[in-house]
Amino acid sequence: MCLAIPVRVVAVEGNVATVDLGGSRAKARLDTLGEPVQVGDYLLVHAGFALRRLDPADAEETLRLFQEILALGDNP
Amino acid sequence: MKRLLEEKITALHGAGGLVMEKLLLEHILPKFKLRAAGPIGLDQLDDGAVLDLPPGKIVFTTDSHVVKPLFFPGGDIGKLAVTGTVNDLVVMGARPVALSLALVIEEGFSFADLERILESAALVLAELGVALVTGDTKVMGKGELDGLVVNTTGIGVAERVIPDSGVRPGDLLLVTGPVGEHGLAILAARHELPVETPVESDVAPLWPALAPALETGGITAMKDPTRGGLAAALNEMAKKSGVGMEVDEAKIPVRPEVRGLCELLGISPYELACEGRAVLAVAPAKAEEVLRALECHPLTRHARVIGQAVESYPGRVVLRTAVGGRRFLEMPLGDPVPRIC
Amino acid sequence: MSELFSLRNPEWAERFRGLLEKLRPPRPVRIVHVCGTHEITIAQHGLRSLLPETVEVLEGPGCPVCVTSTRDLDCALRIAERGAILCTFGDMTRVPGTRMTLEEARAEGADVRVVLSAADAVEIARRNPQKPVVFFAVGFETTAPGTAAVLLDNPPDNFFVLVSHKLIPPALAALLSAPPVEIAAFLAPGHVSTVIGAGAYREIAARFRVPIVVAGFEPLDILYALALVLRQLREGRAEVENAYPRSVTEEGNLRAQELLRRVFRVGPALWRGIGEIPASGLYLREEFAAHDAQREFGVEGELGEEKPPGCRCAEVLLARAVPTDCPLYGTTCTPLTPVGPCMVGAEGACNIWYRYAGRPRL
Numbered sequence: 194m195c196l197a198i199p200v201r202v203v204a205v206e207g208n209v210a211t212v213d214l215g216g217s218r219a220k221a222r223l224d225t226l227g228e229p230v231q232v233g234d235y236l237l238v239h240a241g242f243a244l245r246r247l248d249p250a251d252a253e254e255t256l257r258l259f260q261e262i263l264a265l266g267d268n269p
Numbered sequence: 270m271k272r273l274l275e276e277k278i279t280a281l282h283g284a285g286g287l288v289m290e291k292l293l294l295e296h297i298l299p300k301f302k303l304r305a306a307g308p309i310g311l312d313q314l315d316d317g318a319v320l321d322l323p324p325g326k327i328v329f330t331t332d333s334h335v336v337k338p339l340f341f342p343g344g345d346i347g348k349l350a351v352t353g354t355v356n357d358l359v360v361m362g363a364r365p366v367a368l369s370l371a372l373v374i375e376e377g378f379s380f381a382d383l384e385r386i387l388e389s390a391a392l393v394l395a396e397l398g399v400a401l402v403t404g405d406t407k408v409m410g411k412g413e414l415d416g417l418v419v420n421t422t423g424i425g426v427a428e429r430v431i432p433d434s435g436v437r438p439g440d441l442l443l444v445t446g447p448v449g450e451h452g453l454a455i456l457a458a459r460h461e462l463p464v465e466t467p468v469e470s471d472v473a474p475l476w477p478a479l480a481p482a483l484e485t486g487g488i489t490a491m492k493d494p495t496r497g498g499l500a501a502a503l504n505e506m507a508k509k510s511g512v513g514m515e516v517d518e519a520k521i522p523v524r525p526e527v528r529g530l531c532e533l534l535g536i537s538p539y540e541l542a543c544e545g546r547a548v549l550a551v552a553p554a555k556a557e558e559v560l561r562a563l564e565c566h567p568l569t570r571h572a573r574v575i576g577q578a579v580e581s582y583p584g585r586v587v588l589r590t591a592v593g594g595r596r597f598l599e600m601p602l603g604d605p606v607p608r609i610c
Numbered sequence: 611m612s613e614l615f616s617l618r619n620p621e622w623a624e625r626f627r628g629l630l631e632k633l634r635p636p637r638p639v640r641i642v643h644v645c646g647t648h649e650i651t652i653a654q655h656g657l658r659s660l661l662p663e664t665v666e667v668l669e670g671p672g673c674p675v676c677v678t679s680t681r682d683l684d685c686a687l688r689i690a691e692r693g694a695i696l697c698t699f700g701d702m703t704r705v706p707g708t709r710m711t712l713e714e715a716r717a718e719g720a721d722v723r724v725v726l727s728a729a730d731a732v733e734i735a736r737r738n739p740q741k742p743v744v745f746f747a748v749g750f751e752t753t754a755p756g757t758a759a760v761l762l763d764n765p766p767d768n769f770f771v772l773v774s775h776k777l778i779p780p781a782l783a784a785l786l787s788a789p790p791v792e793i794a795a796f797l798a799p800g801h802v803s804t805v806i807g808a809g810a811y812r813e814i815a816a817r818f819r820v821p822i823v824v825a826g827f828e829p830l831d832i833l834y835a836l837a838l839v840l841r842q843l844r845e846g847r848a849e850v851e852n853a854y855p856r857s858v859t860e861e862g863n864l865r866a867q868e869l870l871r872r873v874f875r876v877g878p879a880l881w882r883g884i885g886e887i888p889a890s891g892l893y894l895r896e897e898f899a900a901h902d903a904q905r906e907f908g909v910e911g912e913l914g915e916e917k918p919p920g921c922r923c924a925e926v927l928l929a930r931a932v933p934t935d936c937p938l939y940g941t942t943c944t945p946l947t948p949v950g951p952c953m954v955g956a957e958g959a960c961n962i963w964y965r966y967a968g969r970p971r972l
Contacts, residue, residue: 196535196609196647197752197801197827215529217466222729224759227865237804237857240609240699240749241727242756244804244863251856258855259622259830262837266629460700460724463733519620534726535647535701537654592829593620593627594656602945606700607726609749610646610673 197239199247202232212238278378283408293406296384300391303400306367310402318402320367325426328363330354333420339386341458343451343469344544347390350419352544353495355397355474360491360547361432362483363425365397365476371405371420378416386417397474431483435490436510436550442576443549443559445478445569446471447522448499452541452605453530460607464533467526473545478566485562487555492548497601500539502548503586504600510550513582516598518591520575535608540601550578617828618655626833627660633840634662640792641665641839642785642927644778645799646673646701647827649955655829661836667797669958670927671781671884674749674774675701676951676958679880682774683707685909686746689772690720692907695738697731698746700724705954706947712746728756728771735769744770744903750778752801754892755866758873761898770903773894776879778802779810780890785927786818792930795821795839800831800854807862808852819848826854873898883923883950923950926959933960940964 200212200221208223210230221238223230228246230236235247281288293314298304304311309319334350344352351368358365370390374383394401436442450471457466475493482488490510494502499521507514523531523538531538545568551559556574563569588598616622643649649669652658658667671677684707690696696712703712703722716722725731728745735743747757754775761771782796798811803824811822821842825835835853842849852858870892879891894902903909920938925931933939933952943949945961952960 196650197804198532200533214533216526217464217468217530217533219464219533219726220729222727222756222759224763225755225863225866225869227863237801239752239801240756241729242759244752244755244801244866245857247856255831255856256616258853259626259834262834262841263622263625263629265837265841266625266632462724462726463730464726535650588656590654590656590829591620592618592655592657593623593660594829595659596653596656603704606703607724608646608675608701609699609753610650610675610701 197237197244199235200238202230202234202236204232205230210236210243212236276380278374278376278380278383278408280376280408280410283374283406289406297387297404297406300387301401302391302395303398304402306400306402310400311404318367320402320424322366322424323426325428326430328358328361328425328427328430329423330357330361331420331422332357333418335415335418336455337415338458339382339416341470342454344472345386345389346417346419347386347388348393349472349544350421351390351393352472352474354421354423355393355399355476356493356544358423358425359475359479360493361425361427362430362488362491363427364480365399365423365425367400367402367424368394369403369422370401373407373409373414373418375414375416376408376411393474397476429486431488431491433490433492433506434509436506436512436578437489438512438578438580439553440489440550440578441553441556441574442503442514442516442578443551443572444499444522444575445547445549445563445572446545447524447527447571448494448543448546449523449527449531449538449541451544452498453527453538456534456541456605457530462607464530466530468530471543471545473568475545475547475568478563478568479547481562481565482549482559485555485558487552487559488549489552490550494543494546494548496542498539498541498543499548500537500586500598500601503598506548506550507586508584510578511583512578513580513584514576514586515579515589516576516586517589520573522571522573536605539598540605617830619830622830623660623833626830626837629837630660630665630833630840631662633837633844635664635840635843638664638666639794639843641667641795641797641836642670642793643667643797643799643825644670644672644781645802646675646955647801648797648799648825648832651827651829651832657829657832660833665836665840667836669955670785671881672951672955672958674753674776675699675705676954677776677881677884678702678705678748678774679882680707681880682772685904686712686772687715688909689744689903689907690715690722694742694744694907695721695723695734696744696746697723697725697734699748702746702748728760732760732765732769735766739766739768742768742770742906744772746772746774748774750776750799750802751805751870754874755805755869758869761873761901762869765901767900770901770906771894772903773874773892775874775892776881777876777890777892779806779814780887781881782811783814783818784887784890786814786820793820794843795823797832797835797839798822798824800824800826800857803854803858803862805863805866807860808850808858809860810862811850815848815850821848822850824850824852824854824858826857882954883921883952885924921950923952923960926952933963936960
């Protein structure tokens, strides 16, 4: 279920954002998001509705979490 | 004001009388530059064409084309119909010589659209130097078909025929360019998806690009990955040749805009039709030479080795995924649809 | 998209493979996910080939498309046959009702359209004011907020919704509540969890003593979540862990939850092949009755029992039966004519069993 992918906001008009993925553009409704959105933000969009604004810093946090558990494998 | 007969196709245009003759002589025939490949061709409006063929094996193929929409980003049904048949000849190892073109038109079809379609078919044939030698026009009642069906039949001549079934263990597998473009462009247009995309059909005749590669003698099997895309083409070649295949996902060329839209729609670029690509199996000793020959033409400049035929898993294709996993690349069940799951 | 790239990095995947091998359970364990998109990630990237031999990852009640009951599909088919424009997601058009799929209904002349979003269906209604336009709304907590949003946004009078939205936590509880249970742990769906929050699983994890790890959808996200599962099993813990914190918080998307509460009430729902699960479905509140397709088309109560009887998907999912125990398997139920969710999903247990006579090891 629930194919949802990170896309970049290239325009915002009312409660609709235009989002870009690799040069293809689609619309994403923002009613389902409880926070303001700006051009340049990354959104997680499912079936035309934004579910979350993604923070690029969280991507780094993901890699840190990976490192942490992989350290388990490195230490015998 | 123009008369109906000049704006729309009517039953009279297919009825074999004066109206039909006028349609043929004034609107259809003159668009095609090369109209004979022997003593009797299109101009004679005889019951058949008579061909003089160069020596070699005669390759013969036919295809009826229906596409929705008739005009799509990167092409239209006219270009697709002649290109599809030309490419079928080419991937058999044959130089295309002559084509037939048969139209089945829905009553009320726009004259201007028909002219555009024929012009783009004619352009492909003129550039290739392939003759249109015979044809047919029928009109069916409103609602009896969806716009237009185009059948093309082609004759080509091969010095050495290249079947799907010629892959041998050890052969390298090549694809001549990025995959998935035609199928994705059609899918986006057909479902009227509310997406804007730069993706266009890759529809293009393969002869000029593949002729030098054929001359190397190194190609053991060849197929155009049309319906079912790369996945279907590789599976068919593996099955008919009785070999297994190992393919490296990281080496399969896919344009970023295709990758992006596929992610958005939840479909696999490997299951989407191509109309200007070929999948080749090549003897390892000749691979360099074949690649060099392909790189000379813009259409096949991005040709890549994507894998190798093996003895294990006969009839199956194993994909080494970009992340390092392994899975079977399976024959698609049907046309891909956008998904939410 | 550099983030996407690194989450498919083969060197990291190899390190995860080594870690999973190190955490390898001594006896075979069965980890169940309940998400079509998890399955696609796992299958498309060949992740099963990276797992220790004792770890089996299975597609549970699958995706909302696979678990949509034949009764709801028959409703949709009947509405389409009565001249409405029926809009739904592409994958839904391939799932069979009693007589046919929506794709086949289109071939017979019904106006069935593929949309990417509930908002697209509203747009079609605006462009066709003279025709009823019905959005066949399937999906879990991820998809339902979009349906709610369009209903709260003054849709035109000719726009109707056939609601078949379902909820994940009650389904997990139902799978676990009939012992003996052979499920060692769940991967929880990351995008459902983006809406409902990781906290939504705590009660289930505690009550049934089962580890639940919320997982994302990139290959490394899944390998990471599996590492957390195996670590919990090794340490004898049964907790909720959030392996997808860049999208999932403890409390979830409160705005989306509020939309759901305003538009829907909760009731029992029919899951294909599994049967009725209490409090697992969403129904339109009375205020939205004017847009209720069931009411508008009078299809309520016209349809009989969920058919056909005999499907044993529920037991297959719970490892109490193997596919060949089912009387429908291989006869009326095949990958081309699927009956239960285990055959509808391409990587469902029955579908895999049918195509490979067991799972291939590569």
